[in-house]
Amino acid sequence: MLRDLGSLSVDDVYCVSADTQTEGKGRGNRRWISSRGCAMQSILIFVEESQAERCWGLSEVMAVSVAEVIDGFMGRGSCRNTQLKWPNDIIINGMKVGGILRAEAITDAGSKEGKIPVVVGVGVNVDVEQEILEQLKRVRWPATSLRSCEGCDWRADLTVPNLREAILEQFVINARLWREELESCYISPVVLHKLTGRQVMVGEKIRVRDGDGRIMSGLHSGVDEHGYLIVTLADGKREVLARGEFLYGDDQPTGDT
Numbered sequence: 207m208l209r210d211l212g213s214l215s216v217d218d219v220y221c222v223s224a225d226t227q228t229e230g231k232g233r234g235n236r237r238w239i240s241s242r243g244c245a246m247q248s249i250l251i252f253v254e255e256s257q258a259e260r261c262w263g264l265s266e267v268m269a270v271s272v273a274e275v276i277d278g279f280m281g282r283g284s285c286r287n288t289q290l291k292w293p294n295d296i297i298i299n300g301m302k303v304g305g306i307l308r309a310e311a312i313t314d315a316g317s318k319e320g321k322i323p324v325v326v327g328v329g330v331n332v333d334v335e336q337e338i339l340e341q342l343k344r345v346r347w348p349a350t351s352l353r354s355c356e357g358c359d360w361r362a363d364l365t366v367p368n369l370r371e372a373i374l375e376q377f378v379i380n381a382r383l384w385r386e387e388l389e390s391c392y393i394s395p396v397v398l399h400k401l402t403g404r405q406v407m408v409g410e411k412i413r414v415r416d417g418d419g420r421i422m423s424g425l426h427s428g429v430d431e432h433g434y435l436i437v438t439l440a441d442g443k444r445e446v447l448a449r450g451e452f453l454y455g456d457d458q459p460t461g462d463t
Contacts, residue, residue: 216315226242242334243333244331244332245329248326255320264308264384265326269290270397270400272330279372292405293433299356301349302347302348303331303350303352308326332353334351339354352364402428413452414447414450414451414453417447425437430446434446
């Protein structure tokens with residue numbers, strides 16, 4: 207994304223959207239293909255080099271932004287409680303409707319100003335054909351679309367373009383809060399509160415594989431101020447995971463977007 211552009215303004219936010227996706231890249235170099243009916247976009251912002259380590263928090267900023275926007279498109283008859291599954295899934299009624307991925311942009315734009323470019327990508331199924339969704343085999347959290355969610359009443363203006371625009375606007379608002387925090391805080395207290403309140407499986411027994419390949423079991427104890435997963439082991443010790451994935455069945459990861 208934007209790898210061939212060398213004259214970007216560090217004061218601007220850039221967004222690239224697509225109607226379909228044939229060469230999408232997920233976590234762990236997984237390849238993703240998305241059909242029409244999915245709101246896909248990648249947003250690029252510039253961050254001070256001194257805040258490079260805090261960029262982890264931008265994934266959570268996006269997650270909260272997406273959840274807030276989806277809730278805003280729900281009608282009065284719906285239970286407005288879009289949930290989040292660490293590290294990058296959007297969940298409604300126990301089913302996955304979207305996902306998020308953060309990555310550094312492949313460009314040297316911003317280096318003269320002491321800034322680095324960061325891209326946060328998001329995809330939300332709005333009205334994807336059921337036949338396509340059924341091809342996405344998942345042990346838990348099966349894929350669905352917003353329009354297919356049972357018990358959800360949606361506003362008439364829920365469309366892919368409108369959802370993309372609303373997500374971009376909300377992300378810019380929440381990213382501004384993130385920028386204003388101290389460097390020691392990866393996520394602003396306001397965003398962290400929203401993030402914690404939407405996490406699925408908190409208090410439940412889980413099985414995870416961390417970024418080094420270690421597998422552990424324990425209780426899901428929420429996320430910390432960096433957006434890292436907290437796992438309480440049987441002996442009471444707490445493990446904090448910056449990277450990882452949940453395991454179900456025969457040690458199969460849940461996948462991501």
